[in-house]
Amino acid sequence: MGNAAGNLSDGLIFVAIPLLATSLTTDAIFIAGLAAMYSAVRLLVVVPVGVYVDHFDRRTILWITNLSRASLLIMMAVLFAIGFGSVPLLYVVLAGVGILETAADNAALSILPSVVPANKLDQANSRISAAQLLADEFAGPPLGGLLFALGVAVPVPVWAAGGLYAAAGLFFLALPRPGVVNGFASPRRSVFREAVDGARWLRGHRLLSGLAVVGGLASIAYMMPFSVLVLFAQQTLGLGAAGYGLILAVSALGGLVGSIITAPLRLRVGYGRMIVGSLCLGAASMFALAFVRIPWVAAVLLAAYILHSVVWGICVSSLRQRLVPEHLRGRVNALSKVLSLVGLTVGAALGGVLASLLPLSVPFLASGTLFICCGVISLFLCEQGVPKAVDPPSARCSDPRTSCSSRRMPTLSIRRQDAVLSAKHLAVTRRSSNSSKQIRINSRTVSVAHP
Numbered sequence: 001m002g003n004a005a006g007n008l009s010d011g012l013i014f015v016a017i018p019l020l021a022t023s024l025t026t027d028a029i030f031i032a033g034l035a036a037m038y039s040a041v042r043l044l045v046v047v048p049v050g051v052y053v054d055h056f057d058r059r060t061i062l063w064i065t066n067l068s069r070a071s072l073l074i075m076m077a078v079l080f081a082i083g084f085g086s087v088p089l090l091y092v093v094l095a096g097v098g099i100l101e102t103a104a105d106n107a108a109l110s111i112l113p114s115v116v117p118a119n120k121l122d123q124a125n126s127r128i129s130a131a132q133l134l135a136d137e138f139a140g141p142p143l144g145g146l147l148f149a150l151g152v153a154v155p156v157p158v159w160a161a162g163g164l165y166a167a168a169g170l171f172f173l174a175l176p177r178p179g180v181v182n183g184f185a186s187p188r189r190s191v192f193r194e195a196v197d198g199a200r201w202l203r204g205h206r207l208l209s210g211l212a213v214v215g216g217l218a219s220i221a222y223m224m225p226f227s228v229l230v231l232f233a234q235q236t237l238g239l240g241a242a243g244y245g246l247i248l249a250v251s252a253l254g255g256l257v258g259s260i261i262t263a264p265l266r267l268r269v270g271y272g273r274m275i276v277g278s279l280c281l282g283a284a285s286m287f288a289l290a291f292v293r294i295p296w297v298a299a300v301l302l303a304a305y306i307l308h309s310v311v312w313g314i315c316v317s318s319l320r321q322r323l324v325p326e327h328l329r330g331r332v333n334a335l336s337k338v339l340s341l342v343g344l345t346v347g348a349a350l351g352g353v354l355a356s357l358l359p360l361s362v363p364f365l366a367s368g369t370l371f372i373c374c375g376v377i378s379l380f381l382c383e384q385g386v387p388k389a390v391d392p393p394s395a396r397c398s399d400p401r402t403s404c405s406s407r408r409m410p411t412l413s414i415r416r417q418d419a420v421l422s423a424k425h426l427a428v429t430r431r432s433s434n435s436s437k438q439i440r441i442n443s444r445t446v447s448v449a450h451p
Contacts, residue, residue, distance in 0.1 A: 013073070013097070015245050017090060018230045020080075024087050032227040032352025037091055039223070039344035041098045046341060049103045050334020051194040054327060058111040065104040072096045106337070110329040113321045121318045122263040129310050130259040133252045198331025201324075208323060210381045211275075211316050212336040214374050218279070218312070219343025220350070221370035224363040225286065227351035232360050237295045247299040254303030258310035266315065272382035274315050276375055282308035283371035290364035 021031050053061060076093045079085060116124040202209050225232070233244040266274050285305040292298045324332045351363045 028356045029352050035227040036348035038094050038098045041095045042102045043341040046334045046337050047195050048191045050331040051191045053106045053330030058107040061107040065100040069100045106333050125314045125317050126259045126263045133255045212339050216339030216343040218374050219340045220347040221367040223344045223347025224351040224367045227348040228355040250299040251302030254307035255310040258307040262311050262314045276378045278308040278311040279375040283368045286364050286368035290361040
């Protein structure tokens with residue numbers, strides 16, 4: 001319920017902020033700059049946030065960040081209502097929301113493996129994605145667009161978003177408090193050194209580090225067209241506020257389909273094929289959108305794109321949750337997010353520049369080209385056999401010449417190697433602790449890395 005309420009608020013803001021901006025200015029640079037600034041602010045805080053997520057109660061982080069977002073949006077609604085609305089105000093409020101969202105997202109990803117068995121993570125992430133799509137895409141965008149189209153006072157969608165964030169915070173308060181607070185008995189070190197621990201672990205994991213790089217490139221490909229999507233809808237498709245919200249809601253059907261099919265399909269074909277196939281679908285949809293002028297066709301293609309995004313997100317999140325030790329999860333999530341946020345910032349800036357100097361179709365063509373590059377890199381990773389390390393027997397034993405029992409041993413070996421490497425790394429970083437604490441911590445690390 002907390003995720004659903006927060007995501008419905010996200011959907012309102014996703015439509016409300018661009019429409020508020022277009023009511024104040026039509027400059028593509030200023031409009032795309034909102035997305036660029038939002039990504040840049042999150043980039044600045046994501047690493048220290050990851051460290052704190054590993055050291056503090058993740059439940060507390062969730063409810064505090066949601067209540068704080070509610071306060072910011074309600075303040076902005078009041079200022080617009082009394083005639084003090086402006087583009088700089090949008091930038092300031094969106095920056096605050098971005099900082100708080102960074103903490104909330106990391107805490108939500110990090111807490112999930114603590115309450116869900118490893119073999120159920122695909123299903124859990126799929127259900128979260130479905131709830132997000134129903135609230136964030138189906139309900140939020142058309143509601144926000146209709147409130148503007150019907151001539152309702154501009155701050156009304158923002159009031160609603162603030163109230164929903166407050167409700168999300170109250171729902172997260174109902175989560176059971178963990179018996180052990182995150183963190184360790186060893187002396188507290190600097191945020192930089194804690195972050196370096198996570199970076200070293202991620203660098204040593206070929207699968208997750210490779211996917212982090214692909215995620216950064218895919219983020220550039222995503223944000224180039226989406227940073228100017230509202231202009232594409234208005235100028236190329238001829239849609240107003242309600243129509244813009246409607247095509248976003250219709251396109252979310254693809255994501256809903258993706259959240260339903262990902263878990264069972266992954267059991268059959270494995271993580272590798274799912275990831276490569278999703279990136280190819282993203283490339284095809286972007287190339288097609290560059291030449292579309294019919295709104296309902298554009299909605300279908302956007303649905304295909306969002307299907308790709310959901311499949312990619314579920315697979316990569318589940319892999320990371322399976323493989324990263326619990327005490328490093330916040331930092332590894334944050335460091336992976338760094339590359340994605342760099343990509344979002346670069347992509348938003350490129351999208352604004354390309355749309356200002358060239359036709360609006362150019363950001364879509366550039367996006368499709370970059371998605372092809374991402375697919376090639378992912379295919380290389382899959383050919384190395386790395387993604388199969390955590391695939392179930394049904395996906396690994398497609399070769400009839402090889403028995404499942406003979407192919408299951410390498411998977412266990414890889415998992416044990418990851419566990420031993422994590423234990424050795426943690427022992428080195430905790431030299432200041434006494435030996436009894438090291439034994440206890442190391443044994444805990446092995447049990448987490450080898451579910």
